[in-house]
Amino acid sequence: MSPLFRLRPGGRHGVSSRETRDPIGFAVAAVNRLAQSELIDRVGLRKQAEQAVYSTTRNGFRVATAAGRTFARAGRSAPGARPASAGSSGVFDLTPTEDEAMLVAVVDELATELLRPAASAADEACTAPTEVLAAAQEIGLPGLGVPDALGGIMEERSAMAGTLVAEALAKGDMGLAVATLAPGAVATAIGLWGTEAQQQTYLPAFTGDDVPVAALTIAEPTVLFDPFSLATTARREGDGFVLDGVKSAVVRGADAELFVVAAQLEGTPALFIVESGAVGLEVEADPSMGVRAAGLARLHLSGVRVGADALLGDTDGTAYRECVRLSRLAWCALAVGTGQAVLDYVKDYVNGREAFGEPISHRQSVAFMVADIAIEVQAMRLLTWKAASRATRGQDFAREVALARQLCTEKGMRIGLDGVQLLGGHGFVKEHPVERWYRDLRAVGVMEGAVLV
DSSP: OOOSBOOOTTOTTOOOTTOOOOHHHHHHHHHHHHHHSSTTGGGGOTTGGGOOTTTTTTTOOEEEOOOOOOOOOOSOSSBOOOOEEOOOOSSOOOOOOHHHHHHHHHHHHHIIIIIHHHHHHHHHHTSOOHHHHHHHHHTTGGGTTSBGGGTOSBSEEOHHHHHHHHHHHHTTOHHHHHHHHHHHHHHHHHHHHOBHHHHHHHHHHHTSSSOOOEEEEOOOSSTTOOTTSOSSEEEEETTEEEEEEEEEEETTTTTOSEEEEEEEETTEEEEEEEETTSTTEEEEEOOOSSOGGGOOEEEEEEEEEEEGGGEESOSSSHHHHHHHHHHHHHHHHHHHHHHHHHHHHHHHHHHHOEETTEEGGGSHHHHHHHHHHHHHHHHHHHHHHHHHHHHHTTOOOHHHHHHHHHHHHHHHHHHHHHHHHHTGGGGGSTTSTHHHHHHHHTTTTTOOBSOOO
């Protein structure tokens, strides 16, 4: 079996062609170095209150988007490089490969050592700490979806690897998971549907040391939002397009340097690459009930002009449909990870909390509720993994992701509610993380875009 990941000789990891250690091994070493560095010591977020980006979130703000960097145009408008789909053994087996298991071990450590301790303060501040974002960048998460031919570490397409990473991160905190995964969502989209010019212009930045803040934005602030009937419009004008509308749930919107924006083009939804320096862009605070650490904002587009080369993918909606499905798959993975966090927490709580001289877990009503959570988490995981496995092999996964989303939306909210109930009065206070997980899990059924696997 060919490896999922492969190092390029002389690549950014600085190894020679004689080096045989795989890049996930280097990621493990990077996390070990990270554990010995000052990053974890600084994760107390002492500087969190000093960060100005969302200091006015409660009162709101509306300002021009960040100027961002200038991306030099390169390449030709030919089809870009596409990672190959993984092969199939013909046997139904959702067991993660050795490479995937190693990757998850790295991300688990990141989630445990950095995301979980930082989550409460990040939720309160509505922004992710720089220490967490730097650690995610250090182990290469933004470039996970970049093809090997373009400087990434992927030799084969792996929605499964992305799903496992999202699940592992969400066990630390869903909001911080979204914040760390957002740039990679844009890189993955450009890697999957970008032209040669788009890939050579933007993707090198996602494999370097200074990864741009980027956001995939599909959602809009409308009741009963339908991602296939967008209010944001794109019209052809001259040799380019003009975009108008409002997008919501834009991850780290005030800092973003690059957006992938969904807009209705001639009756069909399409994707457009928009740089933050474009005239007519404004960002507004959009604090939410859950996933607050992702620093959500609204993006206002007023007559934003982009070139013909800004169109990402096709105009018949094929790429857009796949984008929506891969995004929903990512949200299912986040729901599974957060649900697992609830289960792990309430098991310890009910076994340690005593009433009438014995642990409350001895009460059947409590034990049955915990068992139900365990059953539902496992059902959510199996459906999500099955959809991811089919996506990895290049097979149609529309049915599987629809089933997974339905289950994760319904059972995810139930898991959050039961977690709060099991803690009684403690479930209502911020001393325990379950109330935050409850708020985060409610996002699964309403969020579109933001993350992608």
